[in-house]
Amino acid sequence: xxxxxxxxxxxxxxxxxxxxxxxxxxxxxxxxxxxxxxxxxxxxxxxxxxxxxxxxxxxxxxxxxxxxxxxxxxxxxxxxxxxxxxxxxxxxxxxxxxxxxxxxxxxxxxxxxxxxxxxxxxxxxxxxxxxxxxxxxxxxxxxxxxxxxxxxxxxxxxxxxxxxxxxxxxxxxxxxxxxxxxxxxxxxxxxxxxxxxxxxxxxxxxxxxxxxxxxxxxxxxxxxxxxxxxxxxxxxxxxxxxxxxxxxxxxxxxxxxxxxxxxxxxxxxxxxxxxxx
Amino acid sequence: xxxxxxxxxxxxxxxxxxxxxxxxxxxxxxxxxxxxxxxxxxxxxxxxxxxxxxxxxxxxxxxxxxxxxxxxxxxxxxxxxxxxxxxxxxxxxxxxxxxxxxxxxxxxxxxxxxxxxxxxxxxxx
Numbered sequence: 001x002x003x004x005x006x007x008x009x010x011x012x013x014x015x016x017x018x019x020x021x022x023x024x025x026x027x028x029x030x031x032x033x034x035x036x037x038x039x040x041x042x043x044x045x046x047x048x049x050x051x052x053x054x055x056x057x058x059x060x061x062x063x064x065x066x067x068x069x070x071x072x073x074x075x076x077x078x079x080x081x082x083x084x085x086x087x088x089x090x091x092x093x094x095x096x097x098x099x100x101x102x103x104x105x106x107x108x109x110x111x112x113x114x115x116x117x118x119x120x121x122x123x124x125x126x127x128x129x130x131x132x133x134x135x136x137x138x139x140x141x142x143x144x145x146x147x148x149x150x151x152x153x154x155x156x157x158x159x160x161x162x163x164x165x166x167x168x169x170x171x172x173x174x175x176x177x178x179x180x181x182x183x184x185x186x187x188x189x190x191x192x193x194x195x196x197x198x199x200x201x202x203x204x205x206x207x208x209x210x211x212x213x214x215x216x217x218x219x220x221x222x223x224x225x226x227x228x229x230x231x232x233x234x235x236x237x238x239x240x241x242x243x244x245x246x247x248x249x250x251x252x253x254x255x256x257x258x259x260x261x262x263x264x265x266x267x268x269x270x271x272x273x274x275x276x277x
Numbered sequence: 278x279x280x281x282x283x284x285x286x287x288x289x290x291x292x293x294x295x296x297x298x299x300x301x302x303x304x305x306x307x308x309x310x311x312x313x314x315x316x317x318x319x320x321x322x323x324x325x326x327x328x329x330x331x332x333x334x335x336x337x338x339x340x341x342x343x344x345x346x347x348x349x350x351x352x353x354x355x356x357x358x359x360x361x362x363x364x365x366x367x368x369x370x371x372x373x374x375x376x377x378x379x380x381x382x383x384x385x386x387x388x389x390x391x392x393x394x395x396x397x398x399x400x401x402x
Contacts, residue, residue, distance in 0.1 A: 039329070
C-alpha cells in the first residue's frame with residue numbers, strides 16, 4: 001500500500017465518521033486522489049492530516065446537510081422547572097429550567113462542581129430536588145460519568161440484564177448490545193469481565209446500556225471520558241442518530257466545539273445561569 | 278527582514294482566505310475547470326501557492342450553496358475529474374460580490390492612503 005492509498009483510506013473513514021454522506025465522501029476522496037496524481041505532491045503537503053482535512057470538509061458540507069435532513073422536533077419529553085438543590089446551605093442549583101422535545105439535543109455545560117451531574121441525576125429521578133419539578137413523558141436511559149457497570153459480569157451479560165427488563169430473549173439482548181457496540185467501534189463479544197476493561201471501554205458499555213432499551217429520553221453524563229478521538233466522533237454520530245429517530249437527548253459536556261450543533265444549551269456556571277437556544 | 282517577510286506571507290494568506298471563493302467563482306465564470314487546474318491558475322494570477330486542502334473545501338461550499346455545478350468526466354487525457362462551472366445563481370452572486378469588493382477595497386485604500394500621506398508629511402517637515 002502506498003502512502004497515498006493509506007491517507008486516502010483514512011480520509012474516507014474520517015469523513016464517514018463525521019457523518020458526511022457516502023456519495024459525497026466518495027467524491028471527496030476521488031477528487032483528492034486525482035489531485036495527488038496531478039500535482040505529484042505527498043498528501044500531507046497538499047491536504048495535511050486526513051482527520052483535519054475531513055473536519056474542514058465536514059464543516060463545508062456536513063453541518064448544512066445535518067441540519068437540512070433532520071425532522072422537526074416532536075412533543076415535549078422532559079421539562080425541569082425551578083430546580084433548586086442545596087448542599088450544606090450552599091445552593092448548587094438555584095432555579096434551573098430546561099425543556100427538551102423529542103428529536104432535540106440539549107447540552108448542559110459549566111465548570112467543574114457547578115452542579116451538572118447533580119442536575120442530570122435529578123432529571124433521572126436518582127435524587128430529589130429541594131424545590132422544583134421534573135416532568136418526563138416516556139422512558140429514561142441514563143449513562144453515568146463512571147460506575148454503573150458490574151465488575152464480575154461480561155459486557156454481554158450486562159446486555160442480558162437490561163434486555164430482561166423488556167422481556168427480551170438472552171440472544172436478542174446480546175445481539176442488540178453487540179450491534180450498538182459496533183457503532184462505537186467496539187467488539188462487545190469479549191469474554192473479559194467488565195472490571196478488566198479499560199476506562200474508555202467501560203464507558204462504551206455504559207453508553208450502550210443507556211440506549212439499549214430504546215428509551216424516549218437519554219441522559220448522558222460526560223459519557224466519552226477515556227474515549228479516543230475517533231470514538232468521540234462516533235459518540236456524537238450516535239447522539240445525532242438518537243435525535244433523528246425522535247429521542248430527546250441531554251448531554252453533560254465541557255467540550256464546547258459541538259455546541260453549534262445542539263438545540264439548547266444550559267449553562268450552569270456561576271452568575272451566567274441562563275438558557276438560550 | 279526575514280521576520281517581516283513571514284508576517285507579509287501570513288497577511289497575504291489571510292487576505293486570500295477572505296476572497297478565495299469569489300476568485301474561484303470568477304475563474305470558473307469563463308468556462309469549466311477542475312481542482313488542480315484552479316490551483317495552478319490562482320498561483321499564475323500571482324495570489325501565491327494554495328493547497329488542495331484549502332481549495333477543495335471552498336469548491337464544496339460553492340457547490341453546496343448552488344453557486345457552481347459539477348460534473349465528473351474523463352478528461353482529454355488522464356483520469357476522471359470533477360469539473361466545476363458557474364450557475365445562474367453563481368453569476369448573480371459574483372456580480373454582487375464585485376460591487377461589494379470594489380466598495381470595500383476603495384474604502385480600505387482611502388484609509389491606507391490617508392495614513393500614508395500623513396507619514397510622508399511628517400518625514401518632509
